[in-house]
Amino acid sequence: MLVAAGLALCSPYFCSVKAQNNDVRLLDSLIVSGSSSRSAAESSAPLQRLTADDLARMGATTVGDALKHMSGVTVRDYGGVGGLKTVNIRGLGAQHTAVFYDGVAIGDCQSGQVDLGRYSTENLAGVELAIGQGDDIYKSARVLAAAGVVSLETHGAVGGSRSGDWQVGVRAASFDTYKGSVKYSQSFGEWWGVSTFGEYVNSEGDYPYRIVNPTTTVSGRRMNTDVEELRGEVNLSWQRAERHLLRMKVYGYGYERGLPGGVIVNNPSTTDRLDGYNLFGQLFYEYVPSPSLKMKFALKHNHTYDHLREQLAASLSVDRYRQRETDFSATFMWTPNFIEGLSFAWSEELFKNSLRTTNNHVSMPTEPERLTALSAVSARYSYRAFSLTGSLLHTATRESAPHGDVAPDRSRFSPSVALSCYPFAGVDFCLRASYKSIFRLPTFNDLYYREIGNYNLAPEKTRQYNVGAAYSARPFGCCDELTLSADAYRGEIKDKIVAVPAVFIWKMSNVDYVETLGADINAKGVFSLPSRTKLHLSAVYSYMRAENRTPGSSLYGHQIVYTPLHSGAVDAALATPVADFGYSLLWSGKRYFIARNIPSNEIEAYGEHSLWLARTWNFKGLSLFAKAEVKNIADRNYEIIRYYPMPGRNYTLTFKLSL
């Protein structure tokens, strides 16, 4: 009770919440801090990480591609360079996944899902996926508020030489796809560092496809697939001793692309276009006044603009969406000296989202705004081989809009707890269990989309239970590294928000109840072989039964859409003194694109095999890296999203020059 009262006091803004109104949609941003380089065996919750080397080996050009190599996730990939890619963790839905870019949340309050196809891996130092409640309590409240977190870490402004480091990259790929990038980093004096990154992408993307139905084939060439993207960022850091760290970032992204849409029988034409930009700036400061106390603060402002031109039969519909977000967070961690192993953390976060939508034919006056306050208190106690972590998060929202009805304000507590144990002294073997209760607010589309939105929607609640084990070691001589983990989980989604037919229009409603039961297995190893050769192996496997358990539903017991029962990935790389060779397999069992589990709603299982060859030449301070890849070498026609075919066999050549 005291804790609850304290949390409420921490967010006075919302505790008395009652409605006013408001609405909107928007982007978010936020700050997370701290390194995420811990091994899987050091976390009380499933944690997977891909390093820059991993990303380079597997040839993942976007974050969406990279996440396909992790367990427990399904990436909805609409195909092609410009295709939408969203990530769904353990069947909870893409809206339950928070995505952070150098500690900055990049969500989208309009749709609630982030297009991970927009984020290049070129400038990333790593990608991390954390599921459920972990034992790192020095996190911003917004991290605690998500069922799963994808963290993208760039190289930032740290690590450049005094004279400056350059890296220039070019890539040419099938279907007239070209990419160029430039990175520069430099250190100044003892404390300052700066880095810049820019990337340009141009692709026609008009690949051929063939979709096989039970007895017929629909084939053709994708149309209106061209994409042009330009992204860039500037980072500045200042670090003094171990006590002060200041980071600043300015990021910009602009794009113009066609929207090919799904393949429609007898109707290949599509002319819809989308363009827009995303700009944000953030300021991060961390201060460590003493070994027992540390704190961090973050401020961010984000602006996103999307411009959709939709050619209708007899008119042109033009939509413009403007999202803004301002976010501030403060996080404190205290490790008292008087009780060994005990730590406390407190995080406050306040952010405001707004959405403005216009259409050339229809008045869309609702301009919703949402003010959200998150307050979290966490504690962790470690005693000998055991570590117990608990958190309580309070979420309060206030919605408003100048016109129309708005959703009620919300106030809710969300607990989570995690326990880990290292039963064998000196062995990096961990047993873990965790529970997390969290919810997601309806998006602005859910609440306010013209005629379809339902401003009375309740939040979608989830409960996650996880038990597992992780092991990390060098068990024998030639094995440089071995990490194994296995987790079993159960998830519950209550009041799932879905679109329901409501006479001529659809209406967003809380109806479904979904239960998930699954297991994730990860294995990763690095082995030294004769002749200075190393073998990198990794494999992931996921089992996920996610069923509709809505009482009385005709679909009770049916697997939810786009969720394979079995899926996995294998990556192997052989690094020799001469060159590096690699093989990659992405595999997914059958899925359903409509919830009724009948054969005509199935999407076939697929396996995508890829090979690559790379070599690096070093001379006089220069380093030239070259890589050739053949993806989907079997030229397999497959779909991840029904009627959005993926490319067949395709080729990529990459060159990077570093100096």
Place this chain on the structure above:
Amino acid sequence: MKKNLFLWMLLAFGAVTFTACSEDDDNGGNGGNGNVQNSCYVVNQGGWGFNNASLQVYDAAAGTATSPDCNEDIFFTANGELLGDVAQDLLWVGDKLFVTVTNSQKLEILDETGKRVRQYTYAAEGASPRYMATDGQKVYVTNYDGYVYVYNAASGDSLTRIYSGSYPEGISVVDGTLVVNNSNYGGNGGGEATVALIDLASGEAKIIKENVCNPYTQSLVCGGEVYIIDSGNYSDILPTIYRVDTESATLEKIVENATYMATCGECIYYVNATFSYSNFLTNYSPLCKLDVATGEKSEILPEEAMKDVCSLNVNPQTGDIYVGFSPSADDFGTMRVYSADGEQKGLFEVGYYTSGARFRN
């Protein structure tokens, strides 16, 4: 793209019963599917973007229906290919079936087994066929490009096209006049929502604007007069049945709070299903019958029986009432067959988002 999807879902699901089932239009006869009085076709839209529209045949005497699955329906069985994306309407004229497949932007002309006789595609023009009416000699097809396309009912030959207005939807033909609901794409069309009265002989048009908000998919003939439903604005302007006075070019309000209607003889059957912000649920009314000659109203079925209703048709030969239900976006629907006095006579499974049953004209 998300917005686009939402809008299409909205429009695609707008398929309601459109059938010229009044005796005025019926040209009778037996077709290849047995006893006409006991057979009908069912047209299922399918989900937008899923290419899973389907056609079924229901034999009322036997109480059996063919498969609603797009890979097993009569079109696929007869032609070896999918019907396409969003089958909006079916018109049974003589021994032919005219089927509009909106998102595939085509008109299929089939024989009574579902075998293709002719196909017209409009993808090059970016046009999407919607609803149909016939006077027995010609078939009139509304198209989102603003025109009504005219075909010879017997040969299927394309004859001409007539401009109607912004995004035409439901259509009727009576006494040489086309009555067309110009929907203006639910307000998104950049034009104006009107009801057009087009004299087929002279080509002259009268435009009704007064009381017109959202004339949508339903336009039927009853007792020699045309009735339409204006769907309102899904908020404070209620869905309403109007009688169209073709002489004065005016609308006369007949029944307020009605989202689906069907006609048979001198009677209009109607039901209301409207999302209510008072309880945030879709509320249903009883299925009622209005005798337009006497003005007498009677209840046929209680509101409990109308939950998830999505189509309403009446067999003009037997007077049997066909009510389609779509409780879920992710599952097949059902269709119940009632006698004229509300006794259930049949029940069968239909495809996704059924547009309803269609009977011979």
